[in-house]
Amino acid sequence: MLKSEAFDYGEVAEALVEAISTLTGGKVLIEANSNGEQPDYPFCTYSIISPYIPITFDVVQSETFEAVFSLTWHDVSGLNVLNLANRTNKWFRSFRGRDFLFQKNIIVVDVKTDGQRDDLISIEYERKAGLDIRLRLNDSFIDEVESIDTFEINNEN
Numbered sequence: 001m002l003k004s005e006a007f008d009y010g011e012v013a014e015a016l017v018e019a020i021s022t023l024t025g026g027k028v029l030i031e032a033n034s035n036g037e038q039p040d041y042p043f044c045t046y047s048i049i050s051p052y053i054p055i056t057f058d059v060v061q062s063e064t065f066e067a068v069f070s071l072t073w074h075d076v077s078g079l080n081v082l083n084l085a086n087r088t089n090k091w092f093r094s095f096r097g098r099d100f101l102f103q104k105n106i107i108v109v110d111v112k113t114d115g116q117r118d119d120l121i122s123i124e125y126e127r128k129a130g131l132d133i134r135l136r137l138n139d140s141f142i143d144e145v146e147s148i149d150t151f152e153i154n155n156e157n
């Protein structure tokens with residue numbers, strides 16, 4: 001029987017959405033390659049590059065693990081997306097950014113700028129620049145195991 005559910009990546013996504021909004025004064029972060037209306041430029045997307053990187057191999061309950069999230073800024077200006085990606089990188093490496101996520105039980109392990117990720121859309125380019133964030137997370141999963149309260153030893157051969 002499960003006492004609690006397995007890890008919810010939505011909680012990390014919500015924390016990143018709030019972080020991007022805080023950092024940029026209201027710019028949005030949405031899931032990459034998702035359905036729905038595209039927000040006004042500039043906006044940021046996230047994708048989960050590596051959802052589970054084990055730190056230990058024998059822990060199942062309350063396990064600590066790492067995951068890599070990729071953030072990509074989108075705009076019509078190449079310089080603007082580079083500036084936003086650089087600003088985002090610096091913020092997640094700063095005390096303020098690390099503490100923001102720490103308050104949500106998320107540890108920033110590493111932040112790497114990936115650079116430009118431009119796309120040709122029909123006859124014009126959408127400018128993109130991004131970064132990858134490696135995060136340390138805690139899984140609250142607990143396996144409720146029935147205990148043996150009494151047992152009887154029978155000395156018969």
